[in-house]
Amino acid sequence: MAGEDVARAAADWLVLTFADWLTFCVAGCTRTDMLESQSVTWCQFCRQTPSGDHGSTSDLEPLHQLEAILPEYEHIVCSYEHLQEGGFNASLKLKLSTQDEVQEWLEAFQASSKTTWRVQKTYPNTPESIRHNKYRVDLRCQRGGRNPSSKKNTFCPAVLYLVLKKDTFSQSRKSRSNDPHIQDCLSFHIKIRSTHNHEINCSEALQYRHVSKETIKKIEKLFESGHSPSSALNTLKYDLQEEMGESYVLASADRSVCPDLHFCFRLYYNI
Ligand SMILES: [Zn+2]
Ligand SMILES: [Zn+2]
Incomplete structure (x- = not known):
């Protein structure tokens, strides 16, 4: 190989290595891999089917139910419980890492689910909470709440709890979480009790949306x-x-x- 070729190959290798290094440095809990795609799948850590059969109707039904109301993000389903009185309880996780991304998800969820949510409770950052959570908020359906004089209040019991956990990359090695979700960058945790006691898609509900x-x-x-x-x-x-x-x-x-x-x-x- 001529000296020139060797020099070029070495330069190529350096460029490649630099690109790899850059990829390695920015890798972590970013959402770059999940834009523009909707998928709702069972969590590999929480959901264990003995047969490994994730294609049965009973397994797919909850995923289809959720797909119908969730926005275009990759949602991981840790639990789903169909409720006798109608509606469901579900726990979901996503690879989001900032409060702005959580707000964006909430906007998208309100649009996709045709529901509007109001803040019920906030959690100010304390030295203790800040070690585990970056952001936490409890929301209720806007047709719930305690104000009986509001025309649109149906005392809807539906709630949505959002928690943005600290990811492993922002903690010291000693305090790294043992939670496999956090290690897998699934830092945004959602608990939803979808038990609306009013019509959702009807024009009456739609006219009150934000x-x-x-x-x-x-x-x-x-x-x-x-x-x-x-x-x-x-x-x-x-x-x-x-x-x-x-x-x-x-x-x-x-x-x-x-x-x-x-x-x-x-x-x-x-x-
Ligand atoms: Zn899980
Ligand atoms: Zn409601």
Whole structure:
């Protein structure tokens, strides 16, 4: 091999090694591998079927139930219990590592499940809690709560508990978690009791939803290009009609994508 070839091969090897090193350094609990794909699978640590048969109907049924309401993320199902009174309890885990990612997941979940959740309890960081959790919040269905005078309150008992655990990479070697989920970067833990006592897909439920961040952004852009509240709303409705076709009637009843004029006015004067 000529000296030049040897030098080139060595340079190639160095580049490759540097790229490998870089990949190694950024590897850890990132979500790069899970964008744009939805999958709901049983947890390999919690779920043990003696036959190893994960394809039976009874095994797949809960996954299909969850797929119908979950957003496009890779969800790992640690437990699922069908409840006699209707609904289910489930415990899920995801490879998310920041509070912003958790908020994004919550936005996406509210859109995919056609439900709206309100904060019921927060957990301020204490020296003790910060050793285990980065973020924790309890949510309840917006049609629950203690306010009996609210027209939309059906005293819905559905709850959603979110915990973002510290991952192994942010802890010292000594205090590394023994939990195989954490070691596998499954740091975002969800417990859901899906026992809504009201219709979910009906237009009555949809009209009380929060206006989504995406919709707010669209309206703000229209304001920036000179639209008034009413012309912005008309444009939004027109675009929605183009986009949804026959499903427009249902979509237009969904406040998260099609707010009322009053909302547009308030947004307009807040800017
Ligand atoms: Zn598990
Ligand atoms: Zn509910």
